[in-house]
Amino acid sequence: MNKEIFVKLLAQRQFKAVRSILDVMNEVDIASLLSDLDDKELALAFRLIPKDKAAEVFANMNHSMQTYLVEMFSEKELKELLDDLYMDDTVDLLEELPANLVNRILNTVDQADRTLINQLLNYPDDSAGTLMTTEYVDIRETMTVAQAMAHIKETGIHKETIYTCYVTDQRRLLGIVSAKDLMTTADDVLIRDLMQTEIISVSTHTDKEEVAQLFTKYNFLALPVLDQDERLVGIVTFDDAMDVMVDEATEDITKMAAMSPSEKSYFETSVLAHAKHRIAWLLILMFSATITGTIITRYENAFAAIPLLVSFIPMLMDTGGNCGSQSSTLIIRGIALGEIQFSDLFRVMFKEFRVSLIVGVALALANGIRILIMYKNAGLALVIGLSLVATIVISKLIGCVLPLIAKKLHMDPAIMASPLITTLVDTCSILIYFNIATQVFQL
Amino acid sequence: MNKEIFVKLLAQRQFKAVRSILDVMNEVDIASLLSDLDDKELALAFRLIPKDKAAEVFANMNHSMQTYLVEMFSEKELKELLDDLYMDDTVDLLEELPANLVNRILNTVDQADRTLINQLLNYPDDSAGTLMTTEYVDIRETMTVAQAMAHIKETGIHKETIYTCYVTDQRRLLGIVSAKDLMTTADDVLIRDLMQTEIISVSTHTDKEEVAQLFTKYNFLALPVLDQDERLVGIVTFDDAMDVMVDEATEDITKMAAMSPSEKSYFETSVLAHAKHRIAWLLILMFSATITGTIITRYENAFAAIPLLVSFIPMLMDTGGNCGSQSSTLIIRGIALGEIQFSDLFRVMFKEFRVSLIVGVALALANGIRILIMYKNAGLALVIGLSLVATIVISKLIGCVLPLIAKKLHMDPAIMASPLITTLVDTCSILIYFNIATQVFQL
Numbered sequence: 001m002n003k004e005i006f007v008k009l010l011a012q013r014q015f016k017a018v019r020s021i022l023d024v025m026n027e028v029d030i031a032s033l034l035s036d037l038d039d040k041e042l043a044l045a046f047r048l049i050p051k052d053k054a055a056e057v058f059a060n061m062n063h064s065m066q067t068y069l070v071e072m073f074s075e076k077e078l079k080e081l082l083d084d085l086y087m088d089d090t091v092d093l094l095e096e097l098p099a100n101l102v103n104r105i106l107n108t109v110d111q112a113d114r115t116l117i118n119q120l121l122n123y124p125d126d127s128a129g130t131l132m133t134t135e136y137v138d139i140r141e142t143m144t145v146a147q148a149m150a151h152i153k154e155t156g157i158h159k160e161t162i163y164t165c166y167v168t169d170q171r172r173l174l175g176i177v178s179a180k181d182l183m184t185t186a187d188d189v190l191i192r193d194l195m196q197t198e199i200i201s202v203s204t205h206t207d208k209e210e211v212a213q214l215f216t217k218y219n220f221l222a223l224p225v226l227d228q229d230e231r232l233v234g235i236v237t238f239d240d241a242m243d244v245m246v247d248e249a250t251e252d253i254t255k256m257a258a259m260s261p262s263e264k265s266y267f268e269t270s271v272l273a274h275a276k277h278r279i280a281w282l283l284i285l286m287f288s289a290t291i292t293g294t295i296i297t298r299y300e301n302a303f304a305a306i307p308l309l310v311s312f313i314p315m316l317m318d319t320g321g322n323c324g325s326q327s328s329t330l331i332i333r334g335i336a337l338g339e340i341q342f343s344d345l346f347r348v349m350f351k352e353f354r355v356s357l358i359v360g361v362a363l364a365l366a367n368g369i370r371i372l373i374m375y376k377n378a379g380l381a382l383v384i385g386l387s388l389v390a391t392i393v394i395s396k397l398i399g400c401v402l403p404l405i406a407k408k409l410h411m412d413p414a415i416m417a418s419p420l421i422t423t424l425v426d427t428c429s430i431l432i433y434f435n436i437a438t439q440v441f442q443l
Numbered sequence: 444m445n446k447e448i449f450v451k452l453l454a455q456r457q458f459k460a461v462r463s464i465l466d467v468m469n470e471v472d473i474a475s476l477l478s479d480l481d482d483k484e485l486a487l488a489f490r491l492i493p494k495d496k497a498a499e500v501f502a503n504m505n506h507s508m509q510t511y512l513v514e515m516f517s518e519k520e521l522k523e524l525l526d527d528l529y530m531d532d533t534v535d536l537l538e539e540l541p542a543n544l545v546n547r548i549l550n551t552v553d554q555a556d557r558t559l560i561n562q563l564l565n566y567p568d569d570s571a572g573t574l575m576t577t578e579y580v581d582i583r584e585t586m587t588v589a590q591a592m593a594h595i596k597e598t599g600i601h602k603e604t605i606y607t608c609y610v611t612d613q614r615r616l617l618g619i620v621s622a623k624d625l626m627t628t629a630d631d632v633l634i635r636d637l638m639q640t641e642i643i644s645v646s647t648h649t650d651k652e653e654v655a656q657l658f659t660k661y662n663f664l665a666l667p668v669l670d671q672d673e674r675l676v677g678i679v680t681f682d683d684a685m686d687v688m689v690d691e692a693t694e695d696i697t698k699m700a701a702m703s704p705s706e707k708s709y710f711e712t713s714v715l716a717h718a719k720h721r722i723a724w725l726l727i728l729m730f731s732a733t734i735t736g737t738i739i740t741r742y743e744n745a746f747a748a749i750p751l752l753v754s755f756i757p758m759l760m761d762t763g764g765n766c767g768s769q770s771s772t773l774i775i776r777g778i779a780l781g782e783i784q785f786s787d788l789f790r791v792m793f794k795e796f797r798v799s800l801i802v803g804v805a806l807a808l809a810n811g812i813r814i815l816i817m818y819k820n821a822g823l824a825l826v827i828g829l830s831l832v833a834t835i836v837i838s839k840l841i842g843c844v845l846p847l848i849a850k851k852l853h854m855d856p857a858i859m860a861s862p863l864i865t866t867l868v869d870t871c872s873i874l875i876y877f878n879i880a881t882q883v884f885q886l
Contacts, residue, residue, distance in 0.1 A: 219682035239662035249692040257772035275801035293754035311736035329700035358718035
């Protein structure tokens with residue numbers, strides 16, 4: 001859909017045309033189309049969206065658009081919207097609204113929903129509880145397939161997914177039945193005989209990253225969420241798990257480059273916010289790097305005697321940093337994907353040690369040959385070669401150990417990524433280098 | 444399930460107990476359980492898996508287990524497995540098998556499947572064509588809901604998903620109907636009146652990263668794949684898209700740390716393979732870093748006169764590298780998520796320029812104060828401050844421009860990440876630093 005045409009039609013108040021465009025468009029695309037309108041046009045356009053799509057479009061809007069619309073809505077409009085919004089989207093909305101609008105919404109919904117919403121808002125930020133929706137299909141084990149299908153036909157339209165049905169008794173989860181099973185099984189089969197009873201579930205307090213990992217592993221469409229009394233309180237659907245996966249990967253990547261993660265996209269984040277997210281780590285790393293500088297001054301005599309020594313500093317520092325970040329990156333990603341645990345520490349260290357020996361010797365040889373050709377100085381080749389091997393072994397070990405220790409201490413392994421490791425490795429490589437140099441050249 | 448108990452029961456040939464364990468277990472977990480068995484036990488255990496789970500378990504096994512089983516299978520067993528495997532899993536299997544086993548499989552399937560398989564194997568490696576499955580539910584627009592449901596009950600059991608049904612006429616895609624719509628609509632409604640006609644689809648040659656992005660954006664369960672003549676040839680399901688997303692993020696993260704991506708997990712990759720993946724970039728970066736070293740030697744007189752100058756090299760190099768990698772990381776991730784395009788180049792540059800000014804001045808002030816306190820040397824504070832601002836501005840600009848240029852040149856933006864940028868920025872920062880120093884101190 002061409003945005004300009006849409007804006008023009010709307011400005012000319014050609015409501016019929018606008019409505020027929022909105023009629024055929026996907027909800028996600030409508031939300032994106034509306035994001036280009038100014039506030040007044042937005043309220044107008046939103047009211048032209050077909051009723052069965054409005055809630056879904058709303059759920060796909062950014063927070064500032066949502067806030068504006070909630071402010072504009074009449075009581076009746078607000079009630080209609082809230083009736084159609086799934087519970088997880090309502091909670092998402094409330095988490096971002098200013099307090100006065102939150103109160104307005106809580107006053108609009110009925111008592112039961114209000115209690116539920118308050119409960120959902122109280123779950124820890126990164127838990128399955130805040131991710132889940134409370135609308136799911138529940139059936140009884142004594143129903144037949146035909147009865148279950150009839151039950152879905154009646155109630156299913158208001159559920160976020162009907163493709164996994166939950167067999168419950170007094171809110172205790174007995175089994176699950178997929179819509180595929182229902183649709184391909186004879187009408188008179190009992191749910192009891194069809195349901196799967198080996199169920200994988202999470203608790204309301206399960207970390208959402210762990211929830212997302214279960215989705216990736218098992219390819220679920222939905223996952224039941226149980227409370228502390230093992231009662232079914234909601235489900236997480238695959239679309240929310242997918243969002244978590246993408247967000248977590250972005251967060252990890254951001255942290256690995258020494259920045260505080262932002263919830264907004266690059267362009268949505270202001271210049272000041274960008275600067276704020278980046279300065280803290282840069283300051284810490286900058287002052288740590290001065291330690292390396294201070295160490296260098298201790299070897300003033302060495303590079304006064306052989307000034308050429310200074311010229312190898314960048315190469316050693318960079319190689320150490322790169323080696324360390326290679327190892328830490330692999331380990332951080334392995335931890336994030338659930339492939340590496342803290343208990344693998346020694347296995348990882350042994351593996352990295354062997355890898356670093358191979359890499360170190362290869363790089364030392366390559367550089368040694370270059371130095372022999374360029375400077376015809378075997379002593380220098382030896383110093384650089386030994387420094388390289390030692391630096392690479394140490395940086396790879398630091399790179400693999402730190403993320404695992406962070407994990408053990410319940411910190412995010414991603415902050416143990418290249419920048420922090422580079423700074424640490426710098427100090428090590430300078431110490432190694434000048435110590436070897438002073439020994440070999442007897443400075 | 445406790446693996447040791449399972450292995451013990453199997454070793455004791457307690458087939459009944461083994462079978463009842465396999466009966467209640469999830470397919471993914473069975474595959475993981477079987478990966479701990481040796482080959483002989485594996486073949487035995489596989490034959491004990493309930494028939495309706497065997498193909499799914501097989502699809503979740505690693506390639507070496509699959510290869511072994513295909514070698515072991517009788518003609519009859521192989522035929523049964525291939526009948527139950529979805530087409531995308533069959534193609535995955537064939538892509539990894541040695542040629543003699545590929546031939547064995549192609550001889551086992553019937554002529555129609557053989558033609559189809561050959562066609563699927565011919566799609567480009569990273570395309571929707573290799574990702575898709577050819578089993579989907581197709582219905583006619585003249586059917587009623589009840590007729591469509593009856594059709595699904597007959598044929599649906601062999602389809603990878605029945606939750607999105609495709610309305611076709613001579614393989615032309617007219618519309619889609621979700622199983623939810625079918626299940627919640629009156630029996631006598633015509634499919635024609637129920638189907639959605641605004642369809643988002645991909646072509647067989649669409650890059651699989653693009654396919655995955657569509658899934659994240661629209662939360663689809665499945666996406667239709669059309670050939671060059673706009674005929675429906677298959678569907679991609681969300682589970683495959685999820686795998687692509689995870690793999691692509693891992694690949695990006697790996698490349699961003701100057702390594703060749705590996706298709707295997709950390710522990711599955713051998714020490715030699717790890718070393719191989721890491722050496723190439725390290726060599727390139729090491730030799731590039733020697734350029735910075737060579738530049739330093741040109742300023743031998745400067746640091747012979749003021750040896751203290753050398754001690755600021757690590758701090759300047761690290762800060763420049765960190766700033767560059769912050770910018771490049773944000774841009775690379777933005778490109779991967781489809782939020783940033785090449786056309787945004789100047790917008791991005793202007794934003795990064797403003798961010799870098801704020802960051803640069805903040806860091807220069809912090810460091811200037813430190814230097815004034817520690818060395819009481821205003822000239823030095825000025826040199827370091829100016830060098831910092833200039834280094835930060837340049838490194839942030841390099842960091843944001845290179846990934847966008849890579850994208851424009853159809854290279855992977857991820858290789859323009861921190862290590863490469865660090866090396867480039869090092870050279871810049873050293874040049875800036877010594878030029879400012881020689882000017883200010885008139886060396």
